[in-house]
Amino acid sequence: MSDIATNQRAPDWMKGSATKLETELTAKYGKLEQPRIQRGLLQMSEYWRAQDGDAAAYEEFVRTNFAGDPETLDAMFNRYERLLEQLSGHMHEINREFRQQADLDLGPMLPFDGIFAAYDPAAHVLDDFFANKGAFVVLLNFPLTTLEERLTQGPKWTRRQWAEVRLAQDFSKRIPADVNLAIAQAASDTAEYIAQYNIWMHHLLDQNGERPFPPKLRLLSHWNLRDEIKADYADTQNGLRKQRMIQQVMEHIVRQTIPQVVVNNPNVDWNPRTNEVKPAAEKDSDSPVPAGLPVSNAPEPNTRYAMLLEAFAAEKKADPYSPTAPTFIARRFDEDREIPEKRVEAMFEQVLASPLVPKVAKLIQSRLGRPLEPFDIWYDGFRPRGAYTEAQLDAIVAKKYPTAEAYQKDIPNLLVKLGFTPEKAQFLANNIIVDPARGSGHAMGAEMRSEKAHLRTRVEKSGMNYKGYNIAIHEMGHNVEQTFSLNEIDYTLLKGVPNNAFTEALAFVFQGRDLELLGLAAPDVRSDALKTLNDFWGTYEISGVGLVDMGVWHWMYDHPKATPAQLQAATVEIAQNIWNRYYAPVFGKKDVVLLGIYSHMIDSFLYLPDYSMGHMIAYQIEEQMKKAGNTGPEFERMARMGEVTPDLWMENATGKPVGPEPLLAATEKALAFVSSQP
Ligand SMILES: [Zn+2]
Numbered sequence: 001m002s003d004i005a006t007n008q009r010a011p012d013w014m015k016g017s018a019t020k021l022e023t024e025l026t027a028k029y030g031k032l033e034q035p036r037i038q039r040g041l042l043q044m045s046e047y048w049r050a051q052d053g054d055a056a057a058y059e060e061f062v063r064t065n066f067a068g069d070p071e072t073l074d075a076m077f078n079r080y081e082r083l084l085e086q087l088s089g090h091m092h093e094i095n096r097e098f099r100q101q102a103d104l105d106l107g108p109m110l111p112f113d114g115i116f117a118a119y120d121p122a123a124h125v126l127d128d129f130f131a132n133k134g135a136f137v138v139l140l141n142f143p144l145t146t147l148e149e150r151l152t153q154g155p156k157w158t159r160r161q162w163a164e165v166r167l168a169q170d171f172s173k174r175i176p177a178d179v180n181l182a183i184a185q186a187a188s189d190t191a192e193y194i195a196q197y198n199i200w201m202h203h204l205l206d207q208n209g210e211r212p213f214p215p216k217l218r219l220l221s222h223w224n225l226r227d228e229i230k231a232d233y234a235d236t237q238n239g240l241r242k243q244r245m246i247q248q249v250m251e252h253i254v255r256q257t258i259p260q261v262v263v264n265n266p267n268v269d270w271n272p273r274t275n276e277v278k279p280a281a282e283k284d285s286d287s288p289v290p291a292g293l294p295v296s297n298a299p300e301p302n303t304r305y306a307m308l309l310e311a312f313a314a315e316k317k318a319d320p321y322s323p324t325a326p327t328f329i330a331r332r333f334d335e336d337r338e339i340p341e342k343r344v345e346a347m348f349e350q351v352l353a354s355p356l357v358p359k360v361a362k363l364i365q366s367r368l369g370r371p372l373e374p375f376d377i378w379y380d381g382f383r384p385r386g387a388y389t390e391a392q393l394d395a396i397v398a399k400k401y402p403t404a405e406a407y408q409k410d411i412p413n414l415l416v417k418l419g420f421t422p423e424k425a426q427f428l429a430n431n432i433i434v435d436p437a438r439g440s441g442h443a444m445g446a447e448m449r450s451e452k453a454h455l456r457t458r459v460e461k462s463g464m465n466y467k468g469y470n471i472a473i474h475e476m477g478h479n480v481e482q483t484f485s486l487n488e489i490d491y492t493l494l495k496g497v498p499n500n501a502f503t504e505a506l507a508f509v510f511q512g513r514d515l516e517l518l519g520l521a522a523p524d525v526r527s528d529a530l531k532t533l534n535d536f537w538g539t540y541e542i543s544g545v546g547l548v549d550m551g552v553w554h555w556m557y558d559h560p561k562a563t564p565a566q567l568q569a570a571t572v573e574i575a576q577n578i579w580n581r582y583y584a585p586v587f588g589k590k591d592v593v594l595l596g597i598y599s600h601m602i603d604s605f606l607y608l609p610d611y612s613m614g615h616m617i618a619y620q621i622e623e624q625m626k627k628a629g630n631t632g633p634e635f636e637r638m639a640r641m642g643e644v645t646p647d648l649w650m651e652n653a654t655g656k657p658v659g660p661e662p663l664l665a666a667t668e669k670a671l672a673f674v675s676s677q678p
Helices: 014-029 031-047 055-065 070-098 111-118 125-131 134-141 147-152 159-169 177-195 223-232 239-255 303-316 328-337 341-352 356-368 374-378 390-400 404-417 422-430 466-487 500-511 525-558 564-582 609-628 631-639 646-654 661-676
Strands: 198-200 218-220 268-271 276-279 432-436 441-444 453-457
Touching (some): 014 031, 031 055, 125 134, 147 328, 328 525, 341 525, 341 661, 356 661, 374 525, 404 466, 432 466, 525 564, 609 661
Parallel strands (some): 432 453
Antiparallel strands (some): 198 218
16 A cells, blocks of 8 residues: 555646646537536546556546536436445345344344444445546546535525535545544444443442442443433432432543542442542452552543544544545534534524523422532433323233234324325335334335335334334334435435434424324323423533534644643533533533533544434424424425435425524423413
8 A cells, every 4th residue: 555645645747637638628528618627627636646547547537538518417427326326225235134133133143143244345335436436437527515515505506416416425535444444443442442431339439438329230421320310310318419429420530530440340439529449348249350450549541531532533534535524523514414513503502592591490490499500401300291101001002013013014004194195105104114123123224216114123022012112103204204215306316314313303203193193192281391391401401512522623623732631631621611601600600520421522523413403403393393284295395305405404394494493482482381380
């Protein structure tokens, strides 16, 4: 392999060849084609490397493959669209077959099943297409765009122009294998670090030497710790002191003052208030002390931040190979999300600084009967109590759906109840295959129109239970979206939705109607209002977390040579600043670092902003569904838009770009309703 520094630049002869070809092709195809010729040559020069061929080979390639007249261009576009659908469709089909034993309830897995499940047949497709020059045909003839262009010009483009833009985007990166390998390595190192980060709760001691948590309780940071805080609201005896203790643990993790020896180790007792560590006075597991670690409170040596720096260094390596989005931050916002970072930030601030925040905070305070404490960002008391017990619902569902086939047979009926015509419901049902899942359930869409979407659902021996049914309805929402946005779309290059938040929001539309579909009473105004307040408080919390994630990545780009200790200090400062601006006035306490605790920050690389976007988008779609009144046709109209920018999709769906207004409006109404109730 040649060295990267020379590998990422066009060869010296490129400029001369391009000038010559521009004159030649303009003379051949006419002045009108000149802008397209210039664009194609420029795009070629950004990706063509010495190993692709010398000047003569390059010139010959351009002469042969530039589509200079509309007929050739149409033929090229149509054939590429059809063949790429076949390629991704069959790759996906292989992947689905190879994962069958892992995904479905088909009996025990043998060791080799894991090899098939982990195999990705599409892993080298992009490399192959640069090697065989299929990628260069696209780069020579179709436009690469920046997010700025897609946002400002996109609304005026025809559907065909949008499809051409997506076609070119498929080939907009040429990342060398060693860079991809470094990114995969960082992902796997950070995932492993996070997956092992357990706290043994029975070994946490308070100032009286008491153990508030039961034996054997092992909580993974941060998910289980946060969920324990949520669950502790129901424990009127010991809840508060447990919550305070978990907050201390989280602060030690963010600040890296946590004694190294307490991580994932049940053989030591730890007082998180004094940070004192002793050999465990009570044994509740057989795990040995990790080799070489003396029992002391020597802190974890900033490993959390060393991990994050490894992720940063790996992602940064891809920068030179991604001309239209030359930083990882740009790739996340301009490509994955397609909403500029500045706008995302502004939407978060709109929620964080909303006058509704202190009002909802006051309501929480009165429900708790005490002043708020920082961990109350995870307040969980807005959960509505349903009219039916879980056991009642289990019995109803098990009787209705004893097997996966029974659910499959009922799909047309369920879809008619959701407002689809009988013909449309049948068409959708014909495109959905129900499989018994090994895990909790998931939806797997097809990648080509001759394939079907798969609904994976869990069915116990005694029949489907309510939890499984609720998930199945959600996954069916995904399958319906997947079917409309592939089988009914005008260009398969536009199949899908702008990003994950959109398909989730559409799936929630179905899931929210699960009781009605069983013929039971729908959630009432009060439980709707409580759910809205719960979502609002969750969005307030996670918007601050998202801003910390964004702030930390900017800091790393500004300080590419930082040490783990410097990154630790910077993260604490960023988390405190955001807390002090948006939370301290509400909670009455400054310099809290809890916003830095999320594990996604370490192992999911700038993923956290997606959560708040997801809440906002869900409320926009839900509001439109209520306004339209007819879920079926409205769902279909939205889903057929395909993968354009989020704002354009939302404009088409609701008349407005992506934004938090419907969430805020619903919160205001919910607050008024709940406050008026005794
Ligand atoms: Zn989902």
